[in-house]
Amino acid sequence: MDLTTAPVIKQHLIDPEICIRCNTCEAICPVGAITHNDLNYVVDASKCNLCMDCISPCPTGSIDNWRTMPRIMAYTPAEQFTWEELPAELSPEQLAEAGIDASGVLDAFNTAGATPVLSTAALSSNVTDATAAAMTGTEAPFNSAAYGATLPPWSAAHAFTNLYGPKAAEKTITASVTGNVRVTQVGSDYDTHHIVLDFGHLPFPVLEGQSIGIIPPGVDAKGRPHHARQYSVASPRNGERAGYNNLSLTIKRVLEDHQGQPVRGVGSNFMCDLLVGDKVQVIGPFGASFLMPNHPRSNIVMICTGTGSAPMRAMTEWRRRLRQSGKFEGGKLMLFFGARTPEELPYFGPLQKLPKDFIDINFAFSRRPGQPKHYVQDALRERAADIAPLLADPNTYFFVCGLKSMEEGVLLAMQDVAQQSGQSWPALSAALKKEGRLHLETY
Numbered sequence: 001m002d003l004t005t006a007p008v009i010k011q012h013l014i015d016p017e018i019c020i021r022c023n024t025c026e027a028i029c030p031v032g033a034i035t036h037n038d039l040n041y042v043v044d045a046s047k048c049n050l051c052m053d054c055i056s057p058c059p060t061g062s063i064d065n066w067r068t069m070p071r072i073m074a075y076t077p078a079e080q081f082t083w084e085e086l087p088a089e090l091s092p093e094q095l096a097e098a099g100i101d102a103s104g105v106l107d108a109f110n111t112a113g114a115t116p117v118l119s120t121a122a123l124s125s126n127v128t129d130a131t132a133a134a135m136t137g138t139e140a141p142f143n144s145a146a147y148g149a150t151l152p153p154w155s156a157a158h159a160f161t162n163l164y165g166p167k168a169a170e171k172t173i174t175a176s177v178t179g180n181v182r183v184t185q186v187g188s189d190y191d192t193h194h195i196v197l198d199f200g201h202l203p204f205p206v207l208e209g210q211s212i213g214i215i216p217p218g219v220d221a222k223g224r225p226h227h228a229r230q231y232s233v234a235s236p237r238n239g240e241r242a243g244y245n246n247l248s249l250t251i252k253r254v255l256e257d258h259q260g261q262p263v264r265g266v267g268s269n270f271m272c273d274l275l276v277g278d279k280v281q282v283i284g285p286f287g288a289s290f291l292m293p294n295h296p297r298s299n300i301v302m303i304c305t306g307t308g309s310a311p312m313r314a315m316t317e318w319r320r321r322l323r324q325s326g327k328f329e330g331g332k333l334m335l336f337f338g339a340r341t342p343e344e345l346p347y348f349g350p351l352q353k354l355p356k357d358f359i360d361i362n363f364a365f366s367r368r369p370g371q372p373k374h375y376v377q378d379a380l381r382e383r384a385a386d387i388a389p390l391l392a393d394p395n396t397y398f399f400v401c402g403l404k405s406m407e408e409g410v411l412l413a414m415q416d417v418a419q420q421s422g423q424s425w426p427a428l429s430a431a432l433k434k435e436g437r438l439h440l441e442t443y
Helices: 024-028 077-081 092-097 102-111 120-124 129-136 266-272 306-325 348-352 376-382 384-392 406-420 425-434
Strands: 008-013 034-036 041-043 065-070 173-182 190-198 211-215 229-232 246-254 279-286 299-305 333-339 360-365 396-402 438-442
Touching: 008 041, 024 034, 041 077, 190 266, 211 266, 229 246, 229 266, 229 306, 246 266, 246 306, 299 306, 299 376, 299 384, 299 406, 306 333, 306 396, 306 438, 333 376, 333 384, 360 376, 376 384, 376 406, 384 406, 384 425, 396 406, 406 425, 406 438, 425 438
Parallel strands: 299 333, 299 396, 333 360, 396 438
Antiparallel strands: 008 065, 034 041, 173 190, 173 279, 190 246, 211 229, 211 279
């Protein structure tokens, strides 16, 4: 049986009950088959080529769901947007009503090694962007999935994941708020807080680069419990306060939209208003690839905007503590930190107090009065003489975190630096991805 023309497909679906809306799947999908609305992340069967790139990076396993479907009855994105839970698998009787011999089709799947069947549309699109560009003579569209690593650095510590959550024996863990400090000046359209959560005697191990999920209390407009909001951990592995079972988060709430209308995000508003002693329901931890290297020769280049600084703060603080203890030698730290103005940078003051021989800090501001716009990619190009040898050094790791819109500019800057120094960007970028040396975490 030719599976490519089979009347039945194995349709790829995302479980809305487990998904934490972290955007990892959409960011990594090479064919743009995954999208989302305010409720769900969904997969378009007409675009999905079943490459499986999105499976392993998903922190919860919500992405790894399939349904045997007649091709003509495949669930549309519009249908999936309305789901509160996954539909049940169609029974043999339901398939028979659609004129499908389920046993024959499943036998064919098993013979082929249970490989999901590509839809006709997916087959026609199963061509890389680069190949399509070469065939048409047009420039390939930017796709960050071609660059970001899904493997951690080889020397990264082991990450524990999904200890608490929908797939864990314990649904949530309760944390106590032990600190809530505003870390930017109060603006008319933003408010950023540094929040410390303590887990008491219950285990909740985290590493720099991991994230957690916070479940806001109450219900949404449809009367359902709020889904978890994901936040990157801003503290090192031994706690915000060393030796304590706690961690910190950097959370920005937007106070007004681009039209100047007041807005209040459910998760960020809840978190930023917490008082010391309040309780919070937590799931996680999440993340097994955006992790810092631990061998002494490793260099770390951190590129971030806004609250994308959270994992960078965690990595920097862990290195600082190791340095203080005399247990770490070598390894260069570089930070490229962007915002509209200095007032919007979390931790701006403390960063300026770090020793220059410990971390090389480069700020980029895009909205300073009377100054030209300056972005992190501009700062990278300005430091090309220092970045080029780091790109060539297999002990250097690059971490990018912040707004999705920064990815293309940052990668183009890295490409320019590499090529100007005589390095082959196609070969280098492939090595960065394969060796777990370039990590992208944007939203």
